[in-house]
Amino acid sequence: MSSSPLPPPLQQQRHPGYEEERLRRVAEQLPCREVQAGMLLSLMGEPQQYSLPCIFIYGHRASGKSYVVNVLLKELELPHATISCAECITAALLFEQVLLALFGGDAAATLPRYPSLSDFVRIYRHHRSRAPAEQTRYIVLEKAELLRDMDANLLSVLVRLQELVEDNLTVLLLSELVWDTFRPNTGCLEPLPLHFPDYTKAELHQILSRDRHPSYSADLYASYIHILLGIFYAVCRDLRELRHLAALNFTKFCEPVTEGKAKESDTHKLWRNIEPHLKKAMQTVYLREVSSLEWEKMQQVETETGPLRGLSAHTHVELPFYSKFLLIAAYLASYNPARTDKRFFVKHHGKIKKTKFLKKNEKTSNHLLGPKPFPLDRLLAIFYSVVDSRVAPTASIFSQISSLVTLQLLTQVSHVDQLDAPKYKCAVSMDFICAVSRTVNFDIIKYLYDFL
Structure with missing residues (x-):
């Protein structure tokens, strides 16, 4: 046909x-x-x-x-x-x-x-x-x-x-x-x-190549766009975002040419220079948690002092609002003993003796022992306690739990076919969860058993 x-x-x-x-x-x-x-x-x-x-x-x-x-x-x-x-x-x-x-x-x-x-x-x-x-x-x-x-x-x-x-x-x-x-x-x-269908890869290449830098040849900019799309096309097909990324990273791509270390025809050298940089930039596609000026400053810091650290401190906090609280609840469920939930999350829990609450034989920190598995109902109980607004247990909440598992922020430790009582572990670090907590103004330290 x-x-x-x-x-x-x-x-x-x-x-x-x-x-x-x-x-x-x-x-x-x-x-x-x-x-x-x-x-x-x-x-x-x-x-x-x-x-x-x-x-x-x-x-x-x-x-x-x-x-x-x-x-x-x-x-x-x-x-x-x-x-x-x-x-x-x-x-x-x-x-x-x-x-x-x-x-x-x-x-x-x-x-x-x-x-x-x-x-x-x-x-x-x-x-x-x-x-x-x-x-x-x-x-x-x-x-x-x-x-x-x-x-x-x-x-x-x-x-x-x-x-x-x-x-x-x-x-x-x-x-x-x-x-x-x-x-x-x-x-x-x-x-x-x-x-209006999405732009194809060839169409994106044609459109982005029109924005070439006047100081460089059209062939050089076209090869740069080809490299850019080779890395970003699988995760981003938004023309505006790709245009922003192209303008932001072109200076780094031309750096060997500007310094006289390579010619415009040395595509392989230019590729090796820009590839690790673009892969780091891919971590912040759509997020824009740093401005273009800050990004350029971070580039200079990377060149002078070593590997780039700024992005890794930002990327993990860009989650949906309720997903952040689900992750916080998962961390608390992994590192707090189940017997302490009443003390931390029940408002009218009555008197609990400190000697009963803090066991003398517990000398090892739960953070040193690592995360412990917890059932889904405990996760949801803590989630509904720590989130400020009243949230109905809708399919959206359960789908966000699945998304956290897909992102490898949670690990499902029970079998997939065990639908009645799935169990999970939190797979993020202390620094990670503290950064997430700050974005929602939640003081997680007050709710951790190891820090009492």
Whole structure:
């Protein structure tokens, strides 16, 4: 079965109503996204035509959704309002931004203090009648998944806003989630979905190679991007993160060339110089717990004093909130005797004699003996005691325990088929758990039997 041929470049596709020069500029700014831009432009139609009421654009993070839409609307000079739902935390702010962008400050000022959906529709229709649309107006809502947390009927109104305001208007919803997670129980008009796939490795190479340093040849930068993707592509396919990593580490890659120890063609020497550095940088992909300036300072410290230590002190604390408390509970369960749980974790435990609590024959530290196994029910009991907020025993909590095992922060010591009473051990060091505890303002020393 032969694959379908690729569509021609954007400027060669037939899009009547738009100048060829503008389409050419759009195509130059959208490498590896000409297919999606052409499909979206076909759905939008000519500027004066009525477009679809709502188009739902979805795809993973950094797949070019917002960029493609904004380039099209700005370069083709189409009237639009681009709004981030993360910034407009209420429907009132969203209504204000839409009216401000499409009709100006006077329209936004006519909104009541607590506007309803009907207020917004009424004011929009009033200003639409005073300024009829010569071209299709577009409302772009980024991070549209946050609309689900606003008014119950807001999403149902937005997908059919064209009908309600009787205007040549299209709403573009941009999200990382699929439409199935949006659909209200009461039902609503279905928007037309448009998927943006992830960039392939070849496409990422093509895009990142365009950012080459002016002081070096294009071939050198292309070989650097090839090395970078060879290390990071398996764990990170986010274009923005890869672009940040490429800019941050290029100086280290060119260091032998700058110092005269290698030529640009000595790819093998450059590879050996940068490989260990990139592998250390891979430990902090997405985390950004150090700034670019701090990272460069850490590089200098590594060169002058020895191996880099800064990252290893940061990476382990980047866990979900409840996972941190689960790990803390696991550490306490591994290093505290079970008989001490009542003393540490029960608020109204009554009087416990110190002679009974501290056994005289226990001369060896539990930390020297190593972690001891504990059952799942003890782990959860300690977890619910140390976490401040009340947490229901949901599947999410149990899945985070599995994730800690996968990350080798916990070790399952019972058999996998032993579902009724699984047992675990905590596999992290004292320094590790103290660093994790500091991130959630929990003083773990007060709860350790060895430090009484």
